[in-house]
Amino acid sequence: MPIHETVLIIGATSGIGASLAHHIHGQNKTVIATGRRQDRLSSLASSHPGLQTACFDFSDISTLPPNLSALTEKFPAIDTVIINAGIQSFFKFTDAETPSPEDIAKEVTTNITAPMIACQSLVPFFMKQEKPCSFIFIGGGLGYIPLPFFPVYCPTKAALQSLAVSLRAQLNGTNISVAVVNPPWVATDIDVKFKDGMIEMLGGPEKVPPQMPLEEFVEAAMKELDSLGEDGKPKRDVGVGAFPVKVVETWRKSFGPFLEQFHVDG
Template sequence: MKPTGNTILVTGGTSGIGRALAEAFHARGNQVIVAGRRQALLDELAAQRPGLVGWPLDLDDPASLRRLADAVRERFPALNVLVASAGISRPEDMAGDCWDGFDAEAIVTTNVLGVLRATAAFLPMLKRRPHATIMATSSSLAFVPRADFPAYCASKAFLHSWLQSLRHQLRKVPVEVLELAPPYVRTELTGRGQAGDPRAMPLDAHVAEVMALLGRQDHPRGEVLVERDHARRWAERAGRYDATFVAMNPD
């Protein structure tokens, strides 16, 4: 992925890592379209960054995605980068009497189907553009899960596997496929407590490291991994999987 001169669509770009990436790409001179559910945040972001475009998108609604795809084809035919960053996370207690699977279904719909739907909508455009890239956000929890967030971790493990297959299928097509697998970062993904948790990596530090990796094309196997990601990513290969799982999921 080249660092500048792109037309980039960021889904889930109104908050958290998605927003920080959209701002970082815009600051480097790229045309950025941010898509998300909350119109007030879209308006705020566009007002703060002239030239950045906000567009409403509900990935659970196929009609909403069709409207966005039609608008992008008409207004931004040079689109060459899709950053699929929309995601939700909720704890689940499957041992309890009240677990009904509804949160798991919502997580799968947004985290898995949302990425698949966005890719299907924009891949035909990307195939026609030079320097095209798809980057989807998974998680370091794809490699060693936190058991209290079972569907979230599983959704990210799905993306890790699916992106490998997509990358292989597109190996003769000029579309680069990247996986961004963040560690625990100070966002409000699981609530305000995470945003202030000193154990979490500061958001600005995470995005700065990601942008440096992208700038150096330093993403072997298509995986964009900051230094904090490596321990969980390679825990099984290093023979530390069981110890890492226990440390993350104490009794």
């Protein structure tokens, strides 16, 4: 059961993160929600009595370690960290108007550099716990099958999957498990502004895959995380929806033997 009793959710002010906070809080677990928008955090806390919040910018890597250290000092029972924070930009490098170099760097920092630093900061804390602990990354099928109109987001999600495999292999035999949840195209605020562009680039609305309702996704993801794999251990890769399930299974079947060849239990 990778979602234990005291859960830190990084990136919980909207969409998947906010819904996870709602559902986990509903299981009478302690939830610490973080994000950049204090108004969203305040609203979340007011509607969920007992839910704790912390406002900081996950992409500010100079302040990330001390912010996380402050949280583990304040909430020493933290045993689950869900990393959901992310940026998704829709553009083509051939367009005259593309994100600035600073925007691209921030997307990379938020989506992969900051998760790496968070793991570096939190692994020693987890190792001292005399109980099971877990990292849960919110990945995505686009980390396996990149779409050309997300030229920064897709590579960072591929890197996140690679990070999870490496981290899991390093932590093999410890009290820490690592899982990646791979959503389908979920109906959230982040996707609204991309829908028209996707319809145009894919050649019509009939060619655009349907979006999974947010609550349906979160309920399915939590059910999968609460179940064990065939080996009786917490699941490593969680796919929700036909596309993520298929790509995760294909990746494991294709690359699993190579991981074994190099003695990588990831």
